[in-house]
Amino acid sequence: MTLAMVPFMLTFLLLVAGLYAIVAKRNLIKVIVGILVLNCGANVMLVLTGYRDPPAGEAPVAPILTGGAAQADELARTAVDPLPQALILTSIVIGLSVTALVVSLGVRLYEKYGTFDTNRMRNLKG
Amino acid sequence: MQGMSLIVKNITRLVAGFIILFGAYIVLYGHVTPGGGFTGGVILASGLVLVVLAFGKGFTRNVLTHETAKVADSMGAMLFLLVAVLGFAGGVFFTNVLSPGTVGHFVSAGTIPIANVGIGVKVSAGLFGAFLALAAFRRSTASAQERADALQSDI
Amino acid sequence: MDPILWILLALLGFMLIASLIAIETQDLLSTVICAGAVGFGTSLVFLLIGAPDLAITQVVFEILVLVVLVREVITRRDETYATSRTTLPVGVVLLALGVMAAVVFTVLAGNGTDGDLRLRPFGQPRMTRQVDAAFLAPAGRPEAAPPGTEPGSVGGAYLKHGLTSDEASRGSGAANYVMGVLLDYRAYDTLGEATVIFVAIIGAYAVLRKVGRSRHAGNEPDR
């Protein structure tokens, strides 16, 4: 086992924390927060897979050309993977959409019951 | 919703324009610098949200309503889909029909900037609309007294 | 040792602690703010490992979510939470999650022996290795690949061919490779993504309608 695996493990712990919030907590806001944490965890997990160690002593290279087309070849050798980044951009937006929907559901439920506490709702026990 | 204090209003007056301008920049230059339609769209939306939060809903009632947002939302989505369907002109769905141009210039990368604009309009209008809906909903479920007041002011 | 790795570990640890506080604290406002901390931590992670697009997006996303959530929380009094107890046995949940974590950890720790299909550690993704070009040929058609070597993943191919303008692989011409991937090579994904947000917002409109059902015989709304 190498130290380079530890980031994945910590990220996975983040996922577990989010899951725990969703499964064990009985409050709508906590569940929403659990979803947010879960999203963050999955996104970080994906972006970590695309990271490439930069040349010694330099900062990581973002996959963006700043110095014109001549730089392209060098970028191809040093930059981090753009694909996971594009995927995460998509999944961040999906997370935002889900959050928008879940917040409106939560607000609506609050209006019905006057509380965020799921114990006081009928069907949300499980 | 009456809006917030004078300080907030004044600062908003100063800042909101810049936020919206920055959002537009992020949308338009997405293919050259970090950013893009989604990011810029969210920034635009948060600028509008700031205005609404600071000045109250009445401030935007005539211009930026729920319905306008909905229409703009559809329009932005259609613009993006149009870019996609335009690809059929190049043979295949989603073909980038315009020339790639010179890397790093503003007019480059074919249809990507157009798609970015479509997405930017869509995302900002959509999020802003959702925010307005949340705010309107809150207003409607406030206490009965407030509701009656709101009814009166609507009439 | 690589300083970036250490900063990353510290950030992840910070996020983990913040998320635990967010989950366990009794005060809903603190919950929301700690969740915001997790989000900003994520943004810093993105910035740290070379993803400025993501960092910007994550920040604005987080701001918007925080504004909305804080608004919802501070305007809605919820005194009942402190008195309520959980109904699900927490021990069982923790046990299940622990088993899951243990399995995944074993796999993560035991890498390095599985040959080509092993889990790549942080910092050495598959694309750093040059493989036979047939790797990037369509399934079932190895002959379609040009001779030579290619980066060992699709992302490497994007980087290598993203700008070239020869016949075989026309580039998108976007200086921002992420945008190139997002809106040209994988624009279809982005169409789906735009649809997702459209759907969610229409859904939010639908959920937030003031009256859901028109009156109908035998269709009394409950409550």
Added chain:
Amino acid sequence: MPLLVVIPLAGGFLMPLVDRLTGRRRSAAAFPILLTAAVLVLSVWLLLAADEPLTYWVGGWDFPIGISMVADGLSRLMVVVVATVSLMALVFSIDYMARFTSPGLYYTLFLLMVAGMNGVVLSGDLFNMYVFIEVACIASYALVAFGTESDELEASFKYLVLGTVASTFLLVGIALVYNVTGHLNWAKVGEVIQSAGEPTLPLYVAAAFFLMGFGLKAAMVPFHAWLPDAHPSAPAPISAMLSGVLIKAAGVYTLARLVFSVFDGDPALGWILVTLGVLSMVVGVLMAVGQWDFKRLLAYHSISQMGYVMLAFGAAAVMQARDLSPTVVGLAVFGGLFHLANHAVFKSLLFLCSGSVEYATGTRQLKELGGIGGRMPVTGACLRVAALSISGVPPLNGFWSKLIIVLALVLGGFYVLAAVTVFVSFMTLLSFAKVQRYVLGGEPSEHVAAAREVPAAMCLASVLLAVLCFASSLMAVETMRTVRGRVLTPASEAVTAGAAAGRQGRLITVERERPATPRQPEDVDATAPGGRDSHRERRKHLAAGLGRRVRTSDTETRRAPANGTVGPETHRAGLAAVHGEEAP
């Protein structure tokens, strides 16, 4: 092919505008119905146009960097099923949705859900599939809450939370797969895995994440908690869509793809599918028997019936690993797919009928109903057909598909599983006998006494689906051999072919046999010469192998009256169709 996604998508984007223009009258419903009809026509055309798998490279980007859309037999079958059920549900909605406000929003979400499902079944890319699953599921979260009563909101919240957990699992799975293999394309990931021999441990972990994610979406039993709340809470046409197609497109179809196209029918995953399937069947039906809420009962039956499909797929994977005859494997897959299609028809019919009953009487408690058959003859008849069909009574389609599954299990040596299947079928019959007794038979209760038959459009949708119940049962009959060969067999072949070929060391996955030249308008039809030749070769080989098997297995399968018509004939018809000869 992309039109199948674009049409409903554009419809969804335009629907708010159309709704404004028509002044929110009911005539706005014509727009989505027209579009869905167009999708149905297109999908049937796609089904009949060609036999080989089609691949479409979106954006003209060829393999490594583009996203592919793939239409092999399985996808085509799913597309047709989705379009059919959606059209019926929409026709049903015209009157049913008069009880709700804002029909414009409803139709928007509906169209986008259809677009999402079409996107899922036509996608050849892991992440793309994830995105479209999200489109379909988010639309369905909102639709479940469409009535905005507290029950519906709660069910939707629960559904949303569990659905999001599932999506996150999928994303983690995608991250692991990308990390390990460097690809996101179904077929290519499968090839990479096979070229390295057995899947490695990290890949099994990724598979576990996918299984949990798709299992949650498909509501297999350990993950089923959301379904019995969500499905009954939705408006009836949406329940029909959710039970009829969404759990199939987002859960079952994707699981089949995962196990067969990516993991090459790995026996370990096969056993997991079998376990999930049996659990779902038994638990689902046992829970259903005790229900008194009509729609909740139906929802539990959805879990149970999906268990059949999972069991068939899992058993097929296990049989394949045991080197059983391809005919038996094909029979199992065929049975599973046939049951999947049948379930889409009769379960959506059941939900539509329950919607009709609720529309007319205002209740869905079984104890408050009774005598529907007399008061509402059309609905009653449709309900009867669907109930008989789901409980597997002979002339109807449910019987044939269950029979095929049982038969395949027996031929494969899974006697215990076959017995369980038969047992569950009896339990289903029992539970629907209860429905018959309380809903159709007996004296009209006070709720029913005032009930009138529902409007014509609702009847029309129900009757058409009931006719489909009969029509698809005909598929199991000799005279419809050509139809069967064209529709179902290519689908089951698509599932088994890639895996079978891979196992013998000649890797030809289903998806990439027809290289498309980028930037040509007609590239759907354009083939590189090499591609088509190798394709032909494979088919010939399969045909030869199957032909031998068919002859040997003919005698034993002839014994039962029904099955002789199904197993060998199907393959022959399918292969004949593949070779462009007219089946007799």
